[in-house]
Amino acid sequence: MTELKTVPNYDHDALRSACSKCNLRELCLPSGLSSDELEQLDSLIRVRRFYRKGEHAYRAGDPFDSLYAVRAGFFKTNLLNEDGRDQVTGFHMTGELMGLDGISTDQHPCDAVALEDSELCVIPFSRLEELSRGAPSLQRHLHKIMSREIVSDQSVMMLLGSMRAEERLAAFLLNLSQRMTARGYSPSEFYLRMTREEIGSYLGLKLETVSRVFSRFQNEGLIAVQQKHIRILNIPKLRTIVGQSC
Amino acid sequence: MTELKTVPNYDHDALRSACSKCNLRELCLPSGLSSDELEQLDSLIRVRRFYRKGEHAYRAGDPFDSLYAVRAGFFKTNLLNEDGRDQVTGFHMTGELMGLDGISTDQHPCDAVALEDSELCVIPFSRLEELSRGAPSLQRHLHKIMSREIVSDQSVMMLLGSMRAEERLAAFLLNLSQRMTARGYSPSEFYLRMTREEIGSYLGLKLETVSRVFSRFQNEGLIAVQQKHIRILNIPKLRTIVGQSC
DNA sequence: CATCGTATTTGATGCTTATCAAGCGGAGTT
DNA sequence: AACTCCGCTTGATAAGCATCAAATACGATG
Numbered sequence: 326m327t328e329l330k331t332v333p334n335y336d337h338d339a340l341r342s343a344c345s346k347c348n349l350r351e352l353c354l355p356s357g358l359s360s361d362e363l364e365q366l367d368s369l370i371r372v373r374r375f376y377r378k379g380e381h382a383y384r385a386g387d388p389f390d391s392l393y394a395v396r397a398g399f400f401k402t403n404l405l406n407e408d409g410r411d412q413v414t415g416f417h418m419t420g421e422l423m424g425l426d427g428i429s430t431d432q433h434p435c436d437a438v439a440l441e442d443s444e445l446c447v448i449p450f451s452r453l454e455e456l457s458r459g460a461p462s463l464q465r466h467l468h469k470i471m472s473r474e475i476v477s478d479q480s481v482m483m484l485l486g487s488m489r490a491e492e493r494l495a496a497f498l499l500n501l502s503q504r505m506t507a508r509g510y511s512p513s514e515f516y517l518r519m520t521r522e523e524i525g526s527y528l529g530l531k532l533e534t535v536s537r538v539f540s541r542f543q544n545e546g547l548i549a550v551q552q553k554h555i556r557i558l559n560i561p562k563l564r565t566i567v568g569q570s571c
Numbered sequence: 572m573t574e575l576k577t578v579p580n581y582d583h584d585a586l587r588s589a590c591s592k593c594n595l596r597e598l599c600l601p602s603g604l605s606s607d608e609l610e611q612l613d614s615l616i617r618v619r620r621f622y623r624k625g626e627h628a629y630r631a632g633d634p635f636d637s638l639y640a641v642r643a644g645f646f647k648t649n650l651l652n653e654d655g656r657d658q659v660t661g662f663h664m665t666g667e668l669m670g671l672d673g674i675s676t677d678q679h680p681c682d683a684v685a686l687e688d689s690e691l692c693v694i695p696f697s698r699l700e701e702l703s704r705g706a707p708s709l710q711r712h713l714h715k716i717m718s719r720e721i722v723s724d725q726s727v728m729m730l731l732g733s734m735r736a737e738e739r740l741a742a743f744l745l746n747l748s749q750r751m752t753a754r755g756y757s758p759s760e761f762y763l764r765m766t767r768e769e770i771g772s773y774l775g776l777k778l779e780t781v782s783r784v785f786s787r788f789q790n791e792g793l794i795a796v797q798q799k800h801i802r803i804l805n806i807p808k809l810r811t812i813v814g815q816s817c
Numbered sequence: 818c819a820t821c822g823t824a825t826t827t828g829a830t831g832c833t834t835a836t837c838a839a840g841c842g843g844a845g846t847t
Numbered sequence: 848a849a850c851t852c853c854g855c856t857t858g859a860t861a862a863g864c865a866t867c868a869a870a871t872a873c874g875a876t877g
Contacts, residue, residue, distance in 0.1 A: 404725060404726075404729055406729060407814070408813070408814035408815075410729065410733050410734075412728065412729045412732050412733055414725045414728060414729075425717075425718055425721055426718055426721045426722050426725060427718070428714050428715055428717075428718035429715045429716075429718035429719040429721075429722050430722075434722055434725070435725075454707070454710055454711065454714070455707075457704075457710075458703075458704045458705070458707065458710065459704070461700070461701075461704065464700055464703075464704065465700065468674050468700070468717070469674055469675045470675075471671075471674075471714070471717045471718070471721070472671055472672055472673070472674035472675035472717070473675040474721050475671055475672045475675075475717070475720050475721055475724060476672050476675050476676075476680055478721060478724035478725060478728060479650060479660045479672060479680070479681075479724060480650075481728055482658065482660060482724060482727055482728060482731060483650055483652060483656065483658040483660075485728060485731035485732050485775060486658050486731050486772070486773075486774070486775035487656050487658055487772075487775065489833075489834090490833075490834070520853095520854065520855090521854075521855065521856095522854085526732070526733075527732075528732070529731060529732035529733065530834080530835090531834075531835055531836080532854085532855080533834090533835075533836085533855090533856080533857085534833090534834060534835075535855095536854095536855060536856055536857080537834095537856080537857080539855095539856095540856070540857080552842085552843075552854085552855075553854095567654070568653070568654030569654075735863075735864090736863075736864070766823095766824065766825090767824075767825065767826095768824085776864080776865090777864075777865055777866080778824085778825080779825090779826080779827085779864090779865075779866085780863095780864060780865075781825095782824095782825060782826055782827080783826080783827080783864095785825095785826095786826070786827080798824085798825075798872080798873070
């Protein structure tokens with residue numbers, strides 16, 4: 326147990342909630358696998374780590390060797406450019422995978438920071454590749470997850486490239502709502518785990534603009550905001566805002 | 572040879588320039604493979620297709636079953652949103668792979684259009700997966716290519732989210748220049764295959780802004796533009812522009 | 818070689834969002 | 848309960864880019 330000295334936040338009891346028994350299995354990596362494949366995944370993912378709010382799961386430049394699945398909590402990833410520019414590249418909820426961007430250079434290009442107390446499953450990537458060589462459906466699923474990441478980044482590109490502030494924020498809220506729904510939470514009421522500044526960074530806006538648009542939405546009866554607590558009152562109207570300027 | 576009837580633009584002579592003998596092999600999928608693996612790739616990639624300027628390689632909604640490697644020419648991909656918004660998501664030069672975004676839903680989410688007369692190698696994806704199950708280094712390489720796409724999309728997100736028009740265009744020109752260099756062309760003189768509008772769409776700017784910034788760069792002696800012909804006169808200065816606002 | 822349509826350039830104006838600044842509010846601490 | 852810090856809100860102003868409009872250049876076509 327010498328590892329415990331270097332990495333004190335190991336989960337001693339990983340098997341207690343193996344992939345095969347995880348309630349996130351339909352959202353996460355195990356989705357669609359046979360019970361046989363699931364068992365193999367269980368043998369692969371033996372380490373989980375806890376993070377307090379504000380702690381880093383990894384930092385830009387850290388060597389890449391694992392993917393991380395959000396088991397509990399909420400993360401942001403942000404890219405720190407060589408010129409000092411800092412941009413949030415994503416928010417990550419339970420069942421979502423982080424770290425795929427590290428494969429290409431064997432280094433993580435971004436930081437991953439817990440926005441609340443959180444827990445990650447550590448997925449050694451070489452072993453995942455090894456496993457997927459013998460399990461076509463796992464292989465395909467991994468490819469789909471990577472492809473989904475590409476698609477979602479491209480839809481953010483579209484958002485940033487062609488939407489105005491109100492549209493961006495409406496799209497952002499609807500996206501969160503939809504992801505909450507997929508996790509069995511209310512589609513219309515949730516807590517934002519990130520600051521206005523982080524939302525702004527992700528959406529290519531300044532924090533003041535985010536705040537102003539929230540206020541405007543509130544005045545128009547679309548949402549009710551109180552600090553980080555959001556209630557979405559009129560989803561159809563938000564949808565029309567997203568598809569507005571064309 | 573019944574296939575010839577349905578797909579008239581097959582290359583009858585695919586083996587003449589198999590991956591193993593292709594002069595793009597160091598840029599493209601074969602990069603880093605053993606000669607054994609290369610041979611297997613050769614057996615996989617038997618179809619190449621020619622496209623006249625303006626023709627589509629695939630369209631949004633088309634079923635996904637292959638990746639496409641640009642063997643000659645130049646492509647754009649663009650996303651057509653449900654609200655009618657149209658955004659260029661990428662430009663693709665020789666040796667680059669298109670279609671990775673189709674894996675996630677088994678449908679291409681975007682159109683791929685030839686911006687000049689071009690040629691693509693068709694890579695059946697299921698067979699590529701099959702092959703990569705037996706060839707770890709091919710598998711890893713495929714994963715790296717997908718990851719690289721994620722990274723590059725994220726750097727476009729940063730560009731769109733935090734750069735001003737001049738910085739975006741400087742970054743765009745430097746990116747093209749660097750990719751031309753990697754292909755053995757001049758880093759400082761090339762033809763733009765896309766219109767100002769397509770550049771603008773990719774960079775989140777209007778075509779007039781693209782034109783104005785080009786003119787400004789020209790007045791400042793950074794570049795010489797004449798329609799689609801670009802000469803970059805001061806690469807270091809362009810670099811300082813990219814890293815300006817921080 | 819003339820014509821036509823499209824791409825590009827350039828100018829004038831207005832909208833959107835950034836910037837700067839000040840005040841407010843809530844969570845945690847003493 | 849008062850204090851303090853940090854995140855948030857709101858207002859005033861300015862910068863940057865979009866929009867509208869017109870003129871020009873270029874390539875394709877007959």
